[in-house]
Amino acid sequence: MIKLATWNVNSIKVRLPQVVDWLEREKVDALVMQETKTVDELFPREAFNAAGFECLFCGQKTYNGVALVTRKSAWSSVQNPVLNLPNYPDEQKRFIAADLTHVSGRRLAFAGAYFPNGQEVGCDKFFYKLDWIGALTRYMRSRIKAGEEIVLGGDFNIAPSPEDVWDPVAWKDTILVSEAERGAWRVLLEAGLIDTWTLGLHAPETYSWWDYRQAGFEKNHGLRIDHLLATPKTAAAVSQVWIDTAPRALEKPSDHAPVVMTLEA
DNA sequence: ATGGCGTACACCGTACGA
Numbered sequence: 407m408i409k410l411a412t413w414n415v416n417s418i419k420v421r422l423p424q425v426v427d428w429l430e431r432e433k434v435d436a437l438v439m440q441e442t443k444t445v446d447e448l449f450p451r452e453a454f455n456a457a458g459f460e461c462l463f464c465g466q467k468t469y470n471g472v473a474l475v476t477r478k479s480a481w482s483s484v485q486n487p488v489l490n491l492p493n494y495p496d497e498q499k500r501f502i503a504a505d506l507t508h509v510s511g512r513r514l515a516f517a518g519a520y521f522p523n524g525q526e527v528g529c530d531k532f533f534y535k536l537d538w539i540g541a542l543t544r545y546m547r548s549r550i551k552a553g554e555e556i557v558l559g560g561d562f563n564i565a566p567s568p569e570d571v572w573d574p575v576a577w578k579d580t581i582l583v584s585e586a587e588r589g590a591w592r593v594l595l596e597a598g599l600i601d602t603w604t605l606g607l608h609a610p611e612t613y614s615w616w617d618y619r620q621a622g623f624e625k626n627h628g629l630r631i632d633h634l635l636a637t638p639k640t641a642a643a644v645s646q647v648w649i650d651t652a653p654r655a656l657e658k659p660s661d662h663a664p665v666v667m668t669l670e671a
Numbered sequence: 672a673t674g675g676c677g678t679a680c681a682c683c684g685t686a687c688g689a
Contacts, residue, residue, distance in 0.1 A: 441688085468678085468680065469687075523687080525688085563688095619677090661677080
């Protein structure tokens with residue numbers, strides 16, 4: 407069994423102890439992280455190495471930043487690292503990927519993405535978001551057409567359906583749920599990716615993000631905006647999918663919870 | 672209508688997130 411996860415950690419410096427504890431306790435084999443908010447020179451690779459993980463990271467000062475950590479004992483090789491979208495020159499560090507070969511022989515590319523937030527429908531950042539998703543979609547499509555098996559995890563900053571929103575009436579047409587964003591989500595999936603959440607393997611229903619403000623987590627005022635997508639053959643090997651809400655209940659949590667899936671080796 | 676909270680940077684407040 408292979409366990410893959412995505413987690414927006416909201417600062418790897420602040421969240422490092424929680425992330426390392428969680429990786430060890432949950433026996434995660436590979437994790438993509440978003441919002442590491444740390445330049446590469448200061449990424450805490452030694453802490454991950456000591457916990458038995460190899461690291462790839464693509465960071466910047468203050469904002470954004472992504473990383474991929476892989477359990478050394480689970481993978482026979484980690485190859486062809488991709489740091490940021492190759493087809494989209496961008497100072498904002500939002501994409502990472504590598505080709506993983508599991509000790510069982512199963513191969514897959516594991517990609518992690520931090521989609522732009524977009525701030526407000528119609529503003530410059532919103533159009534950057536749509537543009538960035540377009541570049542990601544083209545890149546994914548090219549790799550899928552080449553016959554690769556891919557898992558794409560990340561903070562998509564899109565709630566695909568009304569049931570992914572705690573108050574869909576209040577949120578209607580706002581950032582993260584607008585028709586334009588959901589349309590971009592559908593186009594991405596049409597490139598050949600399946601939202602593993604829709605495989606019917608998950609329980610219970612929950613969100614992946616809750617606002618720090620106004621006791622969002624306690625009231626379960628959340629959104630499901632973090633996702634794990636997979637190409638069809640890999641999706642057919644998925645055995646379970648869940649959102650682990652436990653880290654969100656800790657002291658000084660990230661505002662996001664990790665999304666996890668297991669895959670038959 | 673605004674800001675609520677948390678993080679980063681380094682101002683002692685501002686930018687940003689979702």
